[in-house]
Amino acid sequence: MFDGVHLGHQSVLNYIKNIAKEEKGKTAVMTFSPHPRLVLNPEADFRLLTILDEKISLFEKFSVDYLFIQEFSKEFSQLSSEEFIQNILVNQLNIHALVIGYDQHFGKNRELNYENLKIQSKKLGFKLYQLPAVSENQEIISSTKIRNKLLKGSISEANEWLGYPFILSGKVIEGDKIGRTLGFPTANLEIDPHKIHPTHGVYFVKVKIDNNQFYGMMNIGMRPTVNGVKKQVEVHILNFDQDIYGKIIEVSFYERVRNEIKFSSLEELKNRLSIDKMETIKFFNL
Numbered sequence: 263m264f265d266g267v268h269l270g271h272q273s274v275l276n277y278i279k280n281i282a283k284e285e286k287g288k289t290a291v292m293t294f295s296p297h298p299r300l301v302l303n304p305e306a307d308f309r310l311l312t313i314l315d316e317k318i319s320l321f322e323k324f325s326v327d328y329l330f331i332q333e334f335s336k337e338f339s340q341l342s343s344e345e346f347i348q349n350i351l352v353n354q355l356n357i358h359a360l361v362i363g364y365d366q367h368f369g370k371n372r373e374l375n376y377e378n379l380k381i382q383s384k385k386l387g388f389k390l391y392q393l394p395a396v397s398e399n400q401e402i403i404s405s406t407k408i409r410n411k412l413l414k415g416s417i418s419e420a421n422e423w424l425g426y427p428f429i430l431s432g433k434v435i436e437g438d439k440i441g442r443t444l445g446f447p448t449a450n451l452e453i454d455p456h457k458i459h460p461t462h463g464v465y466f467v468k469v470k471i472d473n474n475q476f477y478g479m480m481n482i483g484m485r486p487t488v489n490g491v492k493k494q495v496e497v498h499i500l501n502f503d504q505d506i507y508g509k510i511i512e513v514s515f516y517e518r519v520r521n522e523i524k525f526s527s528l529e530e531l532k533n534r535l536s537i538d539k540m541e542t543i544k545f546f547n548l
């Protein structure tokens with residue numbers, strides 16, 4: 263699935279790039295969309311580290327030549343490993359070498375393991391490589407564990423395992439317009455419903471708008487001070503006063519600053535926002 267395209271995934275990408283260079287071939291990655299867990303278990307509130315567009319940009323950034331996005335459906339999930347390998351990998355993609363990760367299985371119910379795949383690869387005439395797991399402090403890096411870190415607010419740990427700062431992108435929509443009366447206008451974001459959000463709280467962030475970079479502080483939460491009724495994802499961008507309603511902006515997370523607090527007045531909230539701003543300036547050395 264390559265959700266997040268984390269350091270473990272990046273090791274697979276580096277390896278295929280080396281093989282492709284040696285063998286004068288092209289690199290290709292296959293991933294599925296939607297995520298199988300969304301198809302096979304639609305009731306669960308499963309959230310992604312990267313929605314499809316973000317994953318595509320990451321593969322572009324890591325210079326993969328081709329990306330195959332196989333539509334994942336209940337029907338597709340019933341394909342046997344033999345059918346998957348013969349019909350898709352061999353007949354359609356004409357693979358020369360297949361690189362798989364340490365825990366890769368194929369086909370219906372993950373039935374095919376490395377040993378059986380080795381036999382198939384000899385029969386069908388492609389090379390097979392399996393890579394070791396990438397670990398940090400004896401823990402294997404995985405998308406699931408990174409999701410859990412974000413849900414706990416451990417941004418720096420999640421970033422370390424991703425190999426880049428976690429990104430939330432979204433369209434700027436109208437908020438309650440209270441922020442500007444406090445001297446801290448915020449861009450409120452509408453985010454893909456399948457995207458994971460870090461836990462409620464305040465974060466130091468960078469913001470990309472039309473390829474320009476800014477610094478900011480983001481709040482994810484209910485805004486208890488103003489008796490908010492719905493979760494908001496909003497960012498105050500430093501030294502910025504343009505109208506960006508309707509634009510898609512990209513927020514990268516650097517550190518979690520604090521929990522959201524219910525202040526007893528807007529004045530207290532405003533004072534705290536001024537402290538947060540000074541800390542943002544200090545954090546980014548601005």
Ligand SMILES: Cc1cc2nc3c(=O)[nH]c(=O)nc-3n(C[C@H](O)[C@H](O)[C@H](O)COP(=O)(O)O)c2cc1C
Pocket residue numbers: 437438439440441442446447448449450464465479480481484485486487488496497498521522523524525531535538
């Ligand atoms: C960096 C930052 C920190 C915030 N911290 C809190 C907080 O601790 N408690 C709270 O109730 N609201 C907090 N807010 C949310 C404000 O209440 C919110 O920005 C304000 O109500 C304006 O909302 P509006 O953009 O919908 O007008 C924070 C907002 C930002 C940008």
Ligand SMILES: Nc1ncnc2c1ncn2[C@@H]1O[C@H](COP(=O)(O)OP(=O)(O)OP(=O)(O)O)[C@@H](O)[C@H]1O
Pocket residue numbers: 263264265269270271273274362363364365366393394395396397402403404405406407
């Ligand atoms: N830590 C890792 N080191 C090396 N390869 C990895 C690592 N994690 C995943 N891979 C490989 O990357 C490919 C995509 O894996 P997959 O999407 O299952 O990642 P994952 O992080 O284990 O996800 P999840 O936590 O959802 O199971 C597979 O071939 C897998 O074996």
